[in-house]
Amino acid sequence: MSVLEIKNLHVNVETDQGTREILRGVDLVINKGEIHAIMGPNGSGKSTLAYTIAGHPKYTVVQGEILLDGENVLEMTVDERARAGLFLAMQYPVEIPGVTVTNFLRTAKTAIDGTAPSVRTWVKDVRESMTNLKMDKAFAERNVNEGFSGGEKKRNEILQLELLKPNFAVLDETDSGLDVDALKIVSEGVNRAMANTSLGVLLITHYTRILRYIKPDFVHVFVAGRIAEQGGPELADRLEEEGYDRYQVAESAAAGE
């Protein structure tokens, strides 16, 4: 049984104004096959957690650890983490001029698997996933994310999730900016990936609406760089009604002491 463990994670970022502490002791255990939703207000550090798991060089881990089946993830380079089975669907996917989606997908697949995929099945797999995600064939020959709408970029992230078959996926606000149809399509993609490979998912979101389509096993409320409360799916409903005020008041009271 594969497991991703985050222990007492403290993360700083260098800003023009100096060093800022963003994550202040995050603890989280995700088993393969589980869906964990992380919900929290803007600026609470959700993307920071996602990027830190993926190994973005901007974020410095000052304390704590991240373990994948006991292996120290923090010692791995970004590409090693991906090859070890971690995947990050980004909140703002990057445009790569001059690199076609086809070329990019094949290069990534080859890197992850260690060998080039067999041409026939690969082309079929790509086509099938694109059809499932209602992506036009023309996207295959377009440059990665270049000129894609917000929703198209998110579909492209899920396309990669389906094709690269990671063990753990962090989805950073994959739902934001999607209309209802696109939200369904993207959610179905995640659910398909769950069904096919029973991956572990860390689903970062602002809104409960995606949780109608992707059923979380656990919900974590993220406030001011740490998990303020956790519970089951019912916690999401409560957040929808009450918002985060309760936690933020508690947080600022704590900070004021």
Add this chain to the structure above:
Amino acid sequence: MTSTAMPTAEQHGLVAHTDGAFVPVQTRSERFRSVNVDDFEPVNGREHEWKLSPVAAFADLTAGELDGSRPTIETTLRQAQDGADVPGVAISWIDRTDARIGSAGIPEERASANAWSTFGESLLVSVTGEDEKVAVITRSGLGTAPRAAHTVIEAAPFSRALIVLRGTGDARLSENVEILVGEGASLTVVSLQEWSDDSVHLASQFARLGRDSFLKHIVVSLGGKVVRVNPSTHLAEQGADVEALGLYFADAGQHLEQQVFVHHDAPHTKSRVTYKGALQGAGARSVWIGDVLIGPKATGTDSYEQNRNLVLTDGTRADSVPNLEIETGDIEGAGHASATGRFDDEQLFYLMARGIREDEARRLVVRGFLTEIVQKIGSPELEERLIAALEAELQGN
């Protein structure tokens, strides 16, 4: 290149220009011109047209005697399919007194005038016929002695073709190329520099575009110690349209330069200038100067020029200087952009987060950056060859 979340503005060599930041040194239309080398003062390297060039490396071409004899070039014509001669593209030699010579433009600097004063005969590439065709003219083995050359490419009214003028092997060459695009013609000219490591090549290219004609002009500089290709386009008649593209990859010790000039001189003319370069290795050097002149007759002009440089290692220098002169109030649009940037770390992160190793990710990004130009050439065969050549550059030859 702009980088998104990871600012690199503090890094050496990074400059971004925005519109309106430049005042031309001198009105381009008033620049001195002559076909006679003696009308130019000896080059000292402080002249505006030479000040970014390593003039000492080619004094023989600006001041010395040149061999103006018909060069022993091999002219290979190819059609994509069968290798036979291309119908509609004729190659011949014409006398220097031919009326076409000087009809597209004349020298603005001494190396160009030196070549003009010495060349014996001119190569003539004559394009006729409305069907699409490709011809590759390869010049190799020009030798290490200083030479002059002259070429006229003439596209008859309504004709179409893609002409590649390619240089390989050794050369110390100063030359002029005239491109005459007839009314309604659609011509692509690729100037492909794949010279040997010690070669020096100074070229002035002058294009004159007739009414409603289209020229796609592409300068690809990969090989040579000093390569300076300066294309000027005279949009002389109504509706003329130029797409000027450039691609260069400067390695250690290499100087690759291009001074691009577009003269809008008739109503409703259009220009798009896009040059992209990568620099890698100690002493890799590139210069791009883009002058656009919108003359008083050029109402309804639509113009945009840009230069982007990707700096891959320390110790390189990229100069990028756009100039825009507007002499009429009534234009549709004119703009320029220039940026020299480090590798975009966000792109690198994205690719690596998909398991791709750093060196391969870098290659993908650089290749992607440059292939934007390659993709616009319009000849799959040539595009493939250029991608292979870029691949070789990326592997460090």
